[in-house]
Amino acid sequence: DFDTVDIPFSPEQVKKMTRRALALFIVALAIPLLGGASPADAQSADPALTLEQAIAVAVEQNHQLGVADAVVSHAAASTDEAKASMYPHVELWETFMRTTNPVYVFGNKLGQASFTMEDFQLDALNSPDPYNNWNTRFSVTQPVWTGGRISRHVEAAEHGQDAAAQQRKRTRQEVIHQVVEAYTGAVVADRHLMVAEESLKTAQAHVALVETMRNAGLVVESDVLQARLRESEVAEMVIRANTAIAISHAAVNRTMRGDLDTPFILPETIDVPAVPEESLDQLIAEAMMSRPDLGGAGSQLAAAGKMVDAARAEYWPTIGFAGSFEMNDKDFIGAEGTNWTLVGALQWSIFDHARSARVRQRTAQQLQAERSIKLLEQHISLQVREAFLERGAAEQRLEQARRSMELAEESMRIIENRYREGLTTLIELLDAETALTQARTRAISAGRDLLLSQATLDLAIGRK
Secondary structure, three states: OOOOOOOOHOOOOOOOOOOOOOHHHHHHHHHHHHOOOOOOOOOOOOOOOOHHHHHHHHHHHHHHHHHHHHHHHHHHHHHHHHHHHHOEEEEEEEEEEEOHHOOOOHHHHHOOOOOOHHHHOOHHHHHHOOOOEEEEEEEEEEEEOOOOHHHHHHHHHHHHHHHHHHHHHHHHHHHHHHHHHHHHHEEEHHHHHEEEEEEEEHHHHHHHHHHHHHHHOOOHHHHHHHHHHHHHHHHHHHHHHHHHHHHHHHHHHHHHHOOOOOOOOOOOOOOOOOOOOOOOHHHHHHHHHHOHHHHHHHHHHHHHHHHHHHHHHOOOOEEEEEEEEEEHHHHHHHOOEEEEEEEEEEEOOOOHHHHHHHHHHHHHHHHHHHHHHHHHHHHHHHHHHHHHHHHHHHHHHHHHHHHHHHHHHHHHHHHHHHHHHHOOOHHEEEHHHHHHHHOOOOOOEEEHHHHHHHHHHHHHOOOO
């Protein structure tokens, strides 16, 4: 016989304790599924690609800058071509002629200084035998005064070369902004995948937990269906996140070097610099002084003005001279007969209706360049204003995201303590973990927005 032991609990209390013990037992069985579903991925020994490194690679290898370099080289060659008109034009000719044409035979014999009295015979003049002549001619042509046409074309070409160089600087700034945008987007895409994978682990653990509780008779079948629905939604998030990573990494490669498949590793977070104290008016004034494309537009305006002057210079005459030295012989590079010629010339087009039309055309192009500068100044002012306001909004969003992260961390701390004391469920704990991860991801995204907005403002101002 066993002694009877009095239980100091009511039947209802015993029933509640039994249910609580069963629930805690189920939770204990689910802990391996929730906390150790898969080990953390091993970190690669390769160093992560920094933003500064990505920019350095792009500055050296980006194809847009290669195109801009070619444009600058073309403009430099155009300047050299315009300057070449100022220098002597030297030519060397070597020609061979074998002919029975009476006029050419007569002239060739005179050029060779071999004409004799017998050549005045009518048969020899009218029906000459085939005759050979090698002609070596060296000539020089030099303009002396063109009314300013050549010099104005040279000055216009130099302004065009400066405009190309300014546009190359602007292209460099745009490439740097593209790198910042693509790089930060790739970092955020990597982080979003981490969040999606963590959420998928949580959803899968929830399914296992709810199925265990359903089998124990603690929940109904609809709870299992809801858990599986959430698992499917999160799995779709992982698929989208993986696709976003592939696209964003290819975008980074495109901005750097053009090879879309080069692998690289990115850091998990991005350093966000402090926002300097700057006024909008100060930034707009800086942009008007610093924007390379605005400076290039000024150079294009100056070039248009020089082209107007060049068109007006056509009303003036041109003066130049030419000289040549010639050798003629029956044999190759012979000098049986030699002669020289020196010519001075003045050319003045008295009436040319197309000339006035060209002046009007160049004047219209100059006016177009002036109006384009005004439009560009308005566009720059709007760009700076938009970027300035976006940066301010991004800074505020970052503050809110950091505040949300602090709240999520505090919530996590409280729920962890409650879970240790058995006052809450593991599901609530995992939800708190997911909320904290999402809050941190939002903070990363907000940091990226602030960094990108600063880069956009720098681009609008013309910095870097």
